[in-house]
Amino acid sequence: xxxxxxxxxxxxxxxxxxxxxxxxxxxxxxxxxxxxxxxxxxxxxxxxxxxxxxxxxxxxxxxxxxxxxxxxxxxxxxxxxxxxxxxxxxxxxxxxxxxxxxxxxxxxxxxxxxxxxxxxxxxxxxxxxxxxxxxxxxxxxxxxxxxxxxxxxxxxxxxxxxxxxxxxxxxxxxxxxxxxxxxxxxxxxxxxxxxxxxxxxxxxxxxxxxxxxxxxxxxxxxxxxxxxxxxxxxxxxxxxxxxxxxxxxxxxxxxxxxxxxxxxxxxxxxxxxxxxxxxxxxxxx
Amino acid sequence: xxxxxxxxxxxxxxxxxxxxxxxxxxxxxxxxxxxxxxxxxxxxxxxxxxxxxxxxxxxxxxxxxxxxxxxxxxxxxxxxxxxxxxxxxxxxxxxxxxxxxxxxxxxxxxxxxxxxxxxxxxxxxxxxxxxxxxxxxxxxxxxxxxxxxxxxxxxxxxxxxxxxxxxxxxxxxxxxxxxxxxxxxxxxxxxxxxxxxxxxxxxxxxxxxxxxxxxxxxxxxxxxxxxxxxxxxxxxxxxxxxxxxxxxxxxxxxxxxxxxxxxxxxxxxxxxxxxxxxxxxxxxxxxxxxxxxxxxxxxxxxxxxxxxxxxxxxxxxxxxxxxxxxxxxxxxxxxxxxxxxxxxxxxxxxxxxxxxxxxxxxxxxxxxxxxxxxxxxxxxxxxxxxxx
Numbered sequence: 001x002x003x004x005x006x007x008x009x010x011x012x013x014x015x016x017x018x019x020x021x022x023x024x025x026x027x028x029x030x031x032x033x034x035x036x037x038x039x040x041x042x043x044x045x046x047x048x049x050x051x052x053x054x055x056x057x058x059x060x061x062x063x064x065x066x067x068x069x070x071x072x073x074x075x076x077x078x079x080x081x082x083x084x085x086x087x088x089x090x091x092x093x094x095x096x097x098x099x100x101x102x103x104x105x106x107x108x109x110x111x112x113x114x115x116x117x118x119x120x121x122x123x124x125x126x127x128x129x130x131x132x133x134x135x136x137x138x139x140x141x142x143x144x145x146x147x148x149x150x151x152x153x154x155x156x157x158x159x160x161x162x163x164x165x166x167x168x169x170x171x172x173x174x175x176x177x178x179x180x181x182x183x184x185x186x187x188x189x190x191x192x193x194x195x196x197x198x199x200x201x202x203x204x205x206x207x208x209x210x211x212x213x214x215x216x217x218x219x220x221x222x223x224x225x226x227x228x229x230x231x232x233x234x235x236x237x238x239x240x241x242x243x244x245x246x247x248x249x250x251x252x253x254x255x256x257x258x259x260x261x262x263x264x265x266x267x268x269x270x271x272x273x274x275x276x277x278x279x280x281x282x283x284x285x
Numbered sequence: 286x287x288x289x290x291x292x293x294x295x296x297x298x299x300x301x302x303x304x305x306x307x308x309x310x311x312x313x314x315x316x317x318x319x320x321x322x323x324x325x326x327x328x329x330x331x332x333x334x335x336x337x338x339x340x341x342x343x344x345x346x347x348x349x350x351x352x353x354x355x356x357x358x359x360x361x362x363x364x365x366x367x368x369x370x371x372x373x374x375x376x377x378x379x380x381x382x383x384x385x386x387x388x389x390x391x392x393x394x395x396x397x398x399x400x401x402x403x404x405x406x407x408x409x410x411x412x413x414x415x416x417x418x419x420x421x422x423x424x425x426x427x428x429x430x431x432x433x434x435x436x437x438x439x440x441x442x443x444x445x446x447x448x449x450x451x452x453x454x455x456x457x458x459x460x461x462x463x464x465x466x467x468x469x470x471x472x473x474x475x476x477x478x479x480x481x482x483x484x485x486x487x488x489x490x491x492x493x494x495x496x497x498x499x500x501x502x503x504x505x506x507x508x509x510x511x512x513x514x515x516x517x518x519x520x521x522x523x524x525x526x527x528x529x530x531x532x533x534x535x536x537x538x539x540x541x542x543x544x545x546x547x548x549x550x551x552x553x554x555x556x557x558x559x560x561x562x563x564x565x566x567x568x569x570x571x572x573x574x575x576x577x578x579x580x581x582x583x584x585x586x587x588x589x590x591x592x593x594x595x596x597x598x599x600x601x602x603x604x605x606x607x608x609x610x611x612x613x614x615x616x617x618x619x620x621x622x623x624x625x626x627x628x629x630x631x632x633x634x635x636x637x638x639x640x641x642x643x644x645x646x647x648x649x650x651x652x653x654x655x656x657x658x659x660x661x662x663x664x665x666x667x668x669x670x671x672x673x
Contacts, residue, residue: 001497004558005340005571007657009585009643011404011564017598113652115599182604201557225603230617232607281613281638282474283487 002004017114020180021074024220027171027180028081031212034167035160038153039089041158047084049093053100061109075114079103082122085161085216086260095136099125119267121225123260130257154212159256161212169211172219174208184232186223188239193218193246200247208255217259218242227267234270234277242266286325286538289337289345290315292579294382297344302329311516313648314346319384320376323519324537325350336572338561338581345576348539368511369429375510377517378505378579380562381473385426385503392430393495394481397423397504399439399449400467405583407521408501410533412445415505416452422507430497434458436480439503441465462563468611469566469642473498475611487638502582523583524549527556527591536577542584543573554588561585565643598651605644608654610639620655623662628669631662638662649664 035043058076062069071077080100087096103125111117130137139158150156152166161168175181193214197206214247222228222242231236241263249258292299298315302308308323315321327350338341369386377385397419399408412419423435437453439446441463453459455657468476476498477483477491485491491498502521509515518538522545525531529550542559546552560567561575562582577584606616615634622630638657646655 003556003569003571003573004592005569006558007654007660008567008569008641008655009565009647010558010560010567010569010585010593011591011647012593012595012652013650014654015648016595017601017650020601020603020650053296059336070598113599115601179605226601228602230602230604230606230607230615235604248481278615278634279613281487282611283485283638284476 015178017075018073021078021259024175024180025074025078025081027174028078028085028220030167030171031085031161031164032081034153035085035163035242038155038157042089045093046087046089046091046096047081050084050087050096051077051080052102053097054083054104056103057101058108061105065109070114072130073114075108075283076104079108079121079125082216082220083157084124086122086126086213087160088137088158089160090139091136091156095129095133099129101228102128105143115226117226118270119250119264120221120224123221123264123267126210126260127264143262147184157212157226159213161216163212165210165215168215168219172215180225181219181223182225182228182235183223184235185228185239185242186219188236189218189222189242190215192240192243196243196247197250202247202250205255208250212257213256217263221260222263223264227270229270229274229277231274231277231279233279234273237273237277238266238270241269286327286348286350286537287335287345287541287574287576288314288321288323288337288348288539289576289578290321291337291343292321292376292382292538293319293378293384295319295384300332300344300346300395302346303332304329308348311518313516319378320374320516322376322516322518323348324539327351336570336575338568338570338575340568342572345666368425371510372426372507375506375509376579377506379498379500379503380581380582383473385499385507386429388430388490388492388497390454390492391495392432392492392497393434394483395423395427395430395432395435395497395499396476396480396499397435397437397439397499398468398476399443399445399501400464401440401523401582402467402565403470404525404564404585405523405562407523407533407582409443410523411501411505411521412439412443412449415508416445416448416641417505418508419449419501420452420456420459422504423513424456425507425511426497426499426504427458432497434460437461438476438480439466440467453630468663469563469640469644472611472640487635509626515535517579520577520581520607521581522577522581524586525583526560526586527553527588528586529553538578539576541574541576542570545577545584546573546586552586552588554590556586557589557592558587559584560587565647566641593652595652597653600651600653603650605648605650609644609648611642611644612640614639616655616659617653619662620653620658622667623658624664628665629661632666632669636666637663 054076103121107119107121107124245262298317302314306329309326312323314323327348330349331347334342334346372386448463472492474485477496481496483494506517559570
């Protein structure tokens with residue numbers, strides 16, 4: 001009788017990169033449906049076009065480079081969906097398509113693909129579109145027009161993701177529970193931001209922060225595992241500094257794009273934070 | 286019966302018997318820095334290098350048993366001064382290979398590990414069956430080393446929690462602690478830091494800080510040695526996985542694991558992997574002729590269906606391994622540096638501190654063979670240091 005031998009461990013948890021990515025996509029389904037309900041057909045076309053553009057771009061690039069195609073891991077779908085949700089409902093359909101192609105080609109593929117990339121591809125795609133076509137990307141969102149019920153369905157929303165803060169939080173709670181995004185980053189950033197704003201005298205701007213866009217930014221984008229730090233201490237530092245950057249941006253009143261650029265800026269510091277917060281192992285002097 | 290002459294962390298014992306000798310239960314057959322006793326009566330048929338659960342071949346004594354020839358073991362008369370000698374001579378070993386009585390220094394606290402992984406439950410079985418013996422053994426050990434307090438660590442939700450709590454009510458210096466975590470053997474420093482609140486600097490042991498980390502199995506073995514005069518010749522072992530009737534069994538040391546699997550209903554399906562000491566931290570065996578030794582706590586049988594063969598993906602920096610590491614290392618960085626042969630970086634990140642418990646590779650969503658590569662890294666660091 002011969003037996004297989006292998007190094008330990010001999011069982012592995014059920015979670016895989018695939019389940020992390022597709023699980024995160026699943027968490028975004030409720031808010032996507034709410035956006036389609038609120039904005040109608042344009043939202044549906046934006047979502048479909050962006051996701052398809054991301055997937056097709058990935059297939060084409062990886063095929064051209066004769067590398068294994070990793071569409072099944074769900075990363076391209078996730079990037080496409082996140083980018084679509086950041087779009088204003090009124091945007092012409094070709095804009096997010098270009099954004100998705102850019103997001104896959106430059107920040108994802110050029111930077112080495114899943115795992116090694118530095119900047120969150122969906123955010124880079126968004127920043128690129130904002131810089132290229134500011135007029136098309138600009139939108140007027142006036143949160144909390146209808147009071148408390150706007151937490152469920154935001155009638156003043158301009159972007160897809162702002163359709164419902166409550167549904168973004170619902171998806172967020174799921175990914176936080178499953179640890180698909182980093183708990184320390186997401187919770188430290190969200191709680192600190194909501195606590196600090198009244199303290200530094202920006203309480204009147206709170207409605208602009210209690211939106212789907214901000215919750216998506218803090219939970220799904222900032223706490224994205226690939227681009228956020230790894231050390232336990234580093235993740236708290238990351239969340240804290242991010243909040244300070246957001247507060248500075250908010251002071252100059254660019255409420256949504258400001259948050260996105262704050263996260264992108266923090267992406268740069270992520271390796272730096274990691275390197276300087278390497279923990280001492282138990283027994284370390 | 287196959288009784289290896291190395292069942293602890295240290296040198297192989299010298300054989301005191303040779304082919305043709307008749308041995309009886311409890312007879313000393315190996316001596317040196319440690320002691321090994323025969324668990325059966327019979328005739329020595331071979332003294333040679335044979336497969337060992339660690340994967341290498343170790344000098345072992347093979348005994349052909351004579352049925353019904355069990356020697357009566359005489360109970361030992363107890364006097365305080367004798368306890369230390371008896372425990373020492375009984376050859377009691379922890380599951381990680383450390384002798385239970387390994388220090389002459391001052392010990393203040395004893396931490397008894399009673400946590401098991403999901404596929405093993407031998408500690409729980411001992412606690413449920415013999416709670417009073419465990420407390421007896423613990424008290425004897427406390428008296429021997431002069432410890433003032435002791436903690437028994439049990440997983441939350443374990444049935445043994447109530448049993449042990451009830452048993453230790455009269456003793457204010459023994460505390461049962463429920464924990465959500467699991468502590469693989471070898472994480473003595475972690476247990477010391479978390480429960481005895483004593484941090485152990487690199488290069489020294491928990492004993493240097495006055496903390497002795499032991500296990501439930503050792504407490505029972507101390508009782509057996511003191512009250513029944515029985516050295517460590519039996520072990521409670523969990524037989525789990527793809528077998529007819531998975532259960533905990535009390536076996537003589539030296540029993541081949543193939544025999545135990547047969548006794549527990551045999552394999553259900555074709556066995557592909559046999560693992561000693563747990564699915565996460567255990568070692569896969571290439572032969573079922575390997576005997577149960579003093580450090581054995583469980584045997585797990587896996588069929589093709591149970592074996593993980595998912596393809597690898599790149600590391601996504603999810604930090605689950607960092608959160609899980611009981612030592613506080615950065616497993617994903619060690620993996621990356623070792624994989625690219627940057628051994629100086631591995632050494633900077635304290636690769637030598639890794640106890641190879643396997644938790645990082647268990648949680649890894651990218652299915653990276655982290656432990657395998659870390660072992661390679663340790664090897665590389667050793668070579669690098671040797672060449673300097």
